[in-house]
Amino acid sequence: MRVYTVHEPADPPADRIDRAEALRFVREGFTWTAALFAPLWMIARGLWLALIAYVVGVAALAFLASAIGLSHEIRTVVFIALHVLIGFEADQIQRWTLSRNGWQ
Secondary structure (H helix, E strand, C coil): CCCEEEECCCCCCCCHHHHHHCCEEEECCCCHHHHHCHHHHHHHHCCHHHHHHHHHHHHHHHHHHHHCCCCHHHHHHHHHHHHHHHHHHHHHHHHHHHHHCCCC
16 A cells, blocks of 8 residues: 655645645655665755755765775665665655645
């Protein structure tokens, strides 16, 4: 069974039809596209602050991994784990962005 959260803009239109068309649905659960193509997924959804955090986080992880001398295999596992985490938290990232923009 699929579960969604429904979000409405802060100032919804007065007309019922327009109000219904303005709703945003965010699906709960793991998101494969976010896990496999995190930056492109964030760009497509307009999650600019999350994209900046992702770029800074990946750069910091890469710098830290090279500074402590992690092997290539360990770095790969770390970045795969990061992308799996993004896949699990994709719905929460979307809800956070919507609530920051005044959606209820």
